[in-house]
Amino acid sequence: MITLLDYGAGNVRSVVNAIERLGETVRRVQRPQDILEAEKLIFPGVGAFGNMMQILHQKGFVAPLKQYLAEDRPFLGICLGMQALFAGSEEAPGVAGLGVLPGFVRRFGTRLAVPHIGWNGIRPCQASPLFAGLNGDEKFYFVHSYHVSTDDPAVVLTVSDYDVPFVSAVQRGQLTGTQFHPEKSGPAGLRLLANFLAAGQASCRPPRTPAQTVLAKRIIACLDVRADDAGELVVTKGDRYDVRQDGAVRNLGRPVDLARDYYRQGADEITFLNITGFRDFPLQDMPMLEVLEQTSREVFVPLTIGGGIRDFTDKDGRHYSALEVAGAYFRSGADKVSIGSDAVAVVEDFLRTQKATGKSAIEEIARVYGNQAVVISIDPRRVYVPSPDAVPHHVIETARPGPAGERWCWYQCTVKGGREGRPVDAVTLARVCEGLGAGEILLNCIDRDGTHDGFDLEFVQAVKSAVTIPVIASSGAGCVQHFADVFTRTDADAALAAGIFHRGQVTIAEVKDHLRGEVEVRP
Numbered sequence: 001m002i003t004l005l006d007y008g009a010g011n012v013r014s015v016v017n018a019i020e021r022l023g024e025t026v027r028r029v030q031r032p033q034d035i036l037e038a039e040k041l042i043f044p045g046v047g048a049f050g051n052m053m054q055i056l057h058q059k060g061f062v063a064p065l066k067q068y069l070a071e072d073r074p075f076l077g078i079c080l081g082m083q084a085l086f087a088g089s090e091e092a093p094g095v096a097g098l099g100v101l102p103g104f105v106r107r108f109g110t111r112l113a114v115p116h117i118g119w120n121g122i123r124p125c126q127a128s129p130l131f132a133g134l135n136g137d138e139k140f141y142f143v144h145s146y147h148v149s150t151d152d153p154a155v156v157l158t159v160s161d162y163d164v165p166f167v168s169a170v171q172r173g174q175l176t177g178t179q180f181h182p183e184k185s186g187p188a189g190l191r192l193l194a195n196f197l198a199a200g201q202a203s204c205r206p207p208r209t210p211a212q213t214v215l216a217k218r219i220i221a222c223l224d225v226r227a228d229d230a231g232e233l234v235v236t237k238g239d240r241y242d243v244r245q246d247g248a249v250r251n252l253g254r255p256v257d258l259a260r261d262y263y264r265q266g267a268d269e270i271t272f273l274n275i276t277g278f279r280d281f282p283l284q285d286m287p288m289l290e291v292l293e294q295t296s297r298e299v300f301v302p303l304t305i306g307g308g309i310r311d312f313t314d315k316d317g318r319h320y321s322a323l324e325v326a327g328a329y330f331r332s333g334a335d336k337v338s339i340g341s342d343a344v345a346v347v348e349d350f351l352r353t354q355k356a357t358g359k360s361a362i363e364e365i366a367r368v369y370g371n372q373a374v375v376i377s378i379d380p381r382r383v384y385v386p387s388p389d390a391v392p393h394h395v396i397e398t399a400r401p402g403p404a405g406e407r408w409c410w411y412q413c414t415v416k417g418g419r420e421g422r423p424v425d426a427v428t429l430a431r432v433c434e435g436l437g438a439g440e441i442l443l444n445c446i447d448r449d450g451t452h453d454g455f456d457l458e459f460v461q462a463v464k465s466a467v468t469i470p471v472i473a474s475s476g477a478g479c480v481q482h483f484a485d486v487f488t489r490t491d492a493d494a495a496l497a498a499g500i501f502h503r504g505q506v507t508i509a510e511v512k513d514h515l516r517g518e519v520e521v522r523p
Contacts, residue, residue: 001039002025002041004019004026005042005044006028006044010046011296012044013331014300014303014333015183017183017297017333018182018300022190032060035064036068040197041075044078044183045077045079046373047368048091048092049083049095049097049105050089050095053095056084075174075175076193077177077178078177079179079180080370082177083105084098086098086101086102086104087099089104090104090107091146101152102150102152103148103151103152103155103167106149108145108146108147108166110164113468115145115469116162118141118217119139119218120160120180121137121140121160121210121213122138122168123160124136124158124205124206124209125159126171127204128157128171130192131192131195132198132202133195136207136208136210137208138188138523139185139522140168140180141301142179142180143181143302144179144372145372147179157170162215183300190300217492217519217520218268218472218493218494218522219266220496220497222273222498223270223272224275224498225255225272225275226274233254233287235252235502255295256298259295260298262501263300263301265507266509266522268301268302269303270295271338272288272303272304272305272306272307273306273377274305274306275307288305288307289329296332303335304338304375306340306375308325309337309338309342310325310341323361326361335373339361340379341416343362344415344424345415346432346433346436347424347428347429350436351432356435356436363436363437366437367437371437371469374437374438375440375442376441378413378426378429378441378444378463379417379418380413380446380459381411381447382410382412382456383412384402384404386406386408393424393428396410399458411427411459411462413425427463431466431467434469438469439470440469440470440471442474445475452479455474455482455485455486456475457485457486457490470493472496473490478500478505479500479505480511480514480515483514483515484514488518488519
């Protein structure tokens with residue numbers, strides 16, 4: 001029996017699913033005494049440091065947790081659950097952590113994108129039972145803006161590199177913690193988690209240790225999900241956002257089946273974009289929640305869900321906040337939520353008033369679940385102009401002139417599935433959303449959607465140069481070389497594709513084989 005300390009924030013379903021996949025049963029902590037009665041305790045911290053510590057105190061979990069740790073009993077802290085072991089965090093000034101290990105949690109100070117999101121390696125500093133069966137060249141999934149800083153090398157189990165070395169795992173006696181997410185790290189993560197669950201494993205070191213670890217570029221499979229004309233949820237794909245062919249919705253497969261296949265092919269993440277109409281409001285869209293629940297039982301990489309993450313009032317007058325909607329998706333297995341049209345409305349309000357309300361979906365979800373949980377999906381179309389000062393928007397010079405020979409263009413944000421343009425440009429929207437708390441930007445380009453002409457590299461680099469958070473390139477991939485182009489000719493952190501994967505034109509394994517040696521990818 002494994003005891004799970006779930007304090008009510010973020011996606012812990014994947015941890016439960018991973019443990020059950022490995023043959024163990026899970027009991028969730030309901031009362032403080034459950035912590036002291038645990039045989040093995042796993043603490044998967046998700047979200048923001050201050051919110052986590054506040055809830056732990058409110059539930060009366062702090063004292064028994066400290067006692068459990070003082071008795072040197074089996075413990076695994078994951079991500080924020082590891083950070084909680086230290087004195088405090090720059091994320092929440094004045095809020096004390098558990099203080100059972102010496103050190104403090106600090107924000108990354110780096111020229112690279114923050115949050116640090118993706119698959120990175122580890123460099124072991126001591127032997128551990130967690131390393132049994134690992135080769136040393138595996139990559140694990142990280143998603144965090146803050147890292148542990150300690151002057152006591154005795155507690156450092158592994159370090160990883162992201163511009164500078166940082167502590168990626170800790171160990172003291174039977175107390176262990178990982179900054180990465182084993183439950184989201186595919187077969188390697190399940191192996192490490194199985195080692196923690198096993199009794200009597202001998203300490204060891206992996207046979208290989210990298211001189212330096214490197215963050216991999218991510219390959220993301222995207223599944224546009226909507227109801228077909230018979231009411232069944234299917235994966236479809238648009239051509240410039242038109243998902244119908246010969247009058248019927250394109251049916252490219254079932255969501256869970258395709259997600260499972262892409263996981264086995266080596267997808268680094270899976271994104272579901274819910275483009276179906278809602279019957280009333282998102283919390284009643286049970287088929288999509290069920291898709292997430294089923295997928296998270298078999299797919300152990302990060303899952304993102306987009307579509308309908310906004311405030312709603314139902315027909316009976318009951319109000320549901322975007323935070324509640326996001327919470328339902330997180331509890332069903334999502335790791336991140338993607339906000340699209342609502343982000344445009346939020347930015348338009350901000351540009352009009354020049355101040356944040358603190359109440360937007362972006363701000364509220366980031367405050368509770370952390371910046372890394374919020375992805376902004378931008379759906380613009382290219383608009384050509386005769387000169388850089390022709391419009392009050394961010395204009396770029398292009399190597400692809402317009403129909404009248406225009407050498408300048410801007411990217412107009414759209415809403416309602418690309419059907420309505422808005423007077424805000426994509427670069428400005430990305431900047432404002434970063435300031436409001438978003439942790440990642442997903443760039444869709446209507447002009448490239450379904451064309452197989454390659455990613456809009458000028459657009460990707462324009463946004464990437466304007467923000468300090470990770471950027472995902474999307475729309476237009478038609479062959480493996482297009483992925484190499486976007487990673488070698490722009491600073492994109494990840495590339496997302498749909499149609500070429502769904503139709504079997506290119507596999508994820510073929511993409512990675514093509515990139516290997518030129519671009520860092522996950523094995």
